[in-house]
Amino acid sequence: MKPTYSQSGVDVAAVKAIQTRINTLIASTSNKHTPNFLAGHYAGVFEAGGQKLTMHCDGVGSKILVAQALDKHDTVGIDAVAMNANDLICIGSTPIVGVDDLSLSRADDELVAQLMTGLVAGCKESGVALIGGETAILPDMVKSDGSKKNPARADYSLSMTIVGTLSGAPLTGAKMKEGDTLIGLSSSGIHSNGYTLARKLLPVKEWGEEMLVPTQLYVKPVLEMLRTQASSIHGIAHITGGAFSKLARIGAHAGVGFELDNMPKPAGAMAELYKKMGDAREAYRTFNMGVGMVIACEPSSAESVLKTAKKHGISSYEIGHVVGGRDVVLVQNGKRISLL
Known part of the structure; x- marks a missing residue:
């Protein structure tokens, strides 16, 4: 049986149900x-x-x-x-x-x-x-x-x-539209999510140092992007718990979906995790797979976003685009894989 996050002890569906209940309750405290x-x-x-x-x-x-x-x-x-x-x-x-x-x-x-x-x-x-x-x-x-x-x-x-x-209204993702470009900012490693499973798949003696590399801080490059390309950046997603399924969080505000058809090839610990998991859907719903932040922007601003990331020493890629519907789809080897 292929290893999953739920089998390691983290029931993702149960967690989402808890979060939904919490959000309903806290709204009453406004x-x-x-x-x-x-x-x-x-x-x-x-x-x-x-x-x-x-x-x-x-x-x-x-x-x-x-x-x-x-x-x-x-x-x-x-x-x-x-x-x-x-x-x-x-x-x-x-x-x-x-x-x-x-x-x-x-x-x-x-x-x-x-x-x-x-x-x-x-x-x-x-x-x-x-x-x-x-x-x-x-x-x-x-x-x-x-x-x-x-x-x-x-x-x-x-x-x-x-x-x-916060100056002005919060950036919720509501301005995203079909055709927007998705820019992925590279991660520094596993970051801080998925370790309940990662620790079971990667021997610490061999992979411990890489597993401990700290989470990439994106504050400086992203704030610069927002200062220089404010009207062109329509949504931002931090790829944490739930990995790329988390794009649905910002997609819900615009009623849009996402197609990831140009993801970077996993390397290092990510490649080893992917190999041992043997399932693209589970891997991209659990780990950042080399992309720790996603910027949804006007296609005309994509080059500026990429240059700003490079200026701050962060590799970045055009990984896909915003589409109709509400799904998050990974396109890999000719297959379309829903991450929701």
């Missing part, structure tokens, strides 16, 4: 600060003191178990920043401040120092001021799977909340 309540998108939007602000909360997940297996924790903080900052920019927001939430099985000064190294580096790269946070010692709750290189090291969980500013 107040005077949320006149345009935006539930189920990449970030929440609210108003305070006449300013539009955004907020997002996310964590590193089980990538931490790879860090424990290598006893290397100085880049994990970058992942915590990236999982939040990259989501904020998808709605056109500029990240400005954040707080971290660190839960430990016991006090461990050396571990905390390593984690802070990554948090500070990620915040500086993203223009985020780390203004506080929570550090909790929870020995009865925070426990890993035991596969640590250094048994004396504390177990932990790390997440962040980042707030951003």
Whole structure:
């Protein structure tokens, strides 16, 4: 039987059902600060003191178990920043401040120092001021799977909340239309999703270093794209949980679909995962497969978007286009594969 994310312990359908229920419940909490309540998108939007602000909360997940297996924790903080900052920019927001939430099985000064190294580096790269946070010692709750290189090291969980500013209306994807070009910005690796399955398919002794490469931060290039090509960029998607099926999140706002007919060839860990999974649909619904961010833009602006990415040292590709309908279709070897 081909390995799937659900078999590894993450039931994607169940997760989506939970998210739908949560979005329904939180909408009932809207107040005077949320006149345009935006539930189920990449970030929440609210108003305070006449300013539009955004907020997002996310964590590193089980990538931490790879860090424990290598006893290397100085880049994990970058992942915590990236999982939040990259989501904020998808709605056109500029990240400005954040707080971290660190839960430990016991006090461990050396571990905390390593984690802070990554948090500070990620915040500086993203223009985020780390203004506080929570550090909790929870020995009865925070426990890993035991596969640590250094048994004396504390177990932990790390997440962040980042707030951003927003000028004008949020970029929801509502302006996307058939024929828009899809530009894929290259990922730095697996990023911070799919590790429950990746850890079962890739031996950490062989692939651990590559698995631990921090999530690519897209803040600077994407904000520059939005400054210089604002009217031409119609939608942005961060490829995280659910991978390319997540394009449907922005597609729903315009009633459009997506055709991915020029994806880059998977390399490194992605190629190995694809080989072991043996199923294109499952692979492209679980992992970013080399593309961590997708920009939907006017065809006439595609070259400018590609040049901006290159300027910031990020490879990019024209990976497809916006189409009618509401499906997300991968075209591979003459086959059309629905990712929904």
